Amino acid sequence: MNQSKRLTDGALLTAIFMVLLLVAVFVPVLSIFAMFVLPVPFVIYASRYNWKPTLVMMVVAALLTTLFAVTFTLPIAILMGFGGLMIGSAIYQNVSAYETWARGTFGFIVGLLFVFVYTQVLLDINWIEEFEATLGESMQMSAELLEQFGVEGQQLEEASSLLEEQVGLLTDLFPVGLAIAGVVLAFISQWLSFKVINRIERKQLQFPPFRKLQFPVSVIWIYLVALVFSLMELDPDNILYLGTQNLLVITGLVMSLQGISFIFFYAHHKNISKAVPILSVVLIIIFAPLLYLVRILGIIDIGFRLRDRMTDNNEK
Template sequence: MNQSKRLTDGALLTAIFMVLLLVTVFVPVLSIFAMFVLPVPFVIYASRYNWKPTLLMLVAAMILTTLFATVFSLPIAVLMGFGGLMIGSAIYQNVSAYETWARGTFGFIVGLLFVFVYSQVLFDVNWIEEFESALAESMQMSTAFLEQFGAGEQQMEETQELLEQQIGLLTDLFPVGLAVAAVVLAFISQWLSYKVINRIERKELRFPPFRMLQFPVSVIWIYLAALVFSFIELDPDNVLYLGAQNLLVITGLLMSLQGISFIFFYAHHKNISKAIPILSVVLIVIFAPLLYLVRILGIIDIGFRLRDRMTDNNEK
């Protein structure tokens, strides 16, 4: 009976995935929404039966995608399937929502790397080169715009040099862009899956309040190691240099998130209006230098366990 139900659920959810995939490929208006819903069938199946049966479902979906969609759609099936598998498997194992998010992010990173290699090998499309070309075109448009307003030759040269430096920096941080994309995909997919699973199976899956977000201490050590390497003069084309720069940006973002989370925690702990931390976030977005102060706050929060100290003092 269980085997029969597993096969039935797998066939039904695979069919639903194929319908969503065809909508994504052939209906441009709905493609953006469908893109975020695509992992949900895999999440539901993995949340019921764990990762091994879901892996078979993914293989079946890949075969059907090749037969009924286009060759270009195969990477989408792998990306969404593997990300959904990781999220659903984490739900099956009853891990925390934030750990589920982390596993889902890892799954989408693996999927994005597959898309990167697939497009490079089969279609000779290099994302980094395409990204550089797009940035170069943008730089040419900016230069032409300045020329129309009669900018001086020296000013033009300085502006062009600055833009070239920014293009080089953005290209070096391309892996960070992939990681951020994976984080966003994992969060939206997990949130939508929670809604669907709660409705279908009468569960109460949800993200805990943002103020409860807390990263492990190991993130600080990774951040400090990357910071040390950033002060060492290395060849910009060196793999170690590029890895350190990307790690520094990613862990810096995590520290900033930790700091913002602490602001919400402090406001809740002191019974301060929610408008205050929300206004703080708005100010951080508007005034970028404030982000460094928030990052320091996040490091202190993790390193010295400020929340635990505040909670313990309150109990005393």
């Protein structure tokens, strides 16, 4: 009976995935929404039967996409399947929502790397070259705009040089872009999956309050190592330089998230209105330099466990 139900659920959810995939490809208006919903069938199946049966479902879905859809849909199936598998198996193992998010992020990053290799090898599409071309066009438009405003001569050369440096930096941080895309895909897919599973199976899956978000102390050491390497004079074309820059940005974002989370925790702990931390986030977005202060706050929170200290003092 269990085997029969497993096969039935697998066939039904695979069919749902195929319908969503066709909608994403051939219905432009709904394509963006469909892209975020695509991992949900895999999440549901993995949350019921763990990763091994889901891996079989992903292979079947990938084969069906090559038969009934277009060539570029195969990497989409792998991307959504692997990300959904990681989220669903984490739900099956009953781990925390944030750990589930981390596993889902890893799954989507692996899927994005597969898409990157697949499109470059088989479709002859180089993401980095396309990205550089797009940025180059934007830079050219910016230079022409500056000329229209009367900027010329040495000032124009300095501005163009600065724009070129920014383009080079953004290109070097391409891996960070992949990581951020994985984070966003995992969060939205997990949130939607929680809603669907709660509706279908009457569960109570949800993210804990943002104020409870805490990263391990090891993140600080990774950040410090990246910071030390960034102070060295490394060759910009060296893989160590690129790795250091990307790692520094990623860990910096993690520290910033920790700092923002602490602001929400502090407001809740002191019974301050929720409007205060929300306004703080708005100010951080508007005034980018504040992000460095928030990052320092995040480092202090992780390193000295400020929340635990505040909680312990309150109990005493």
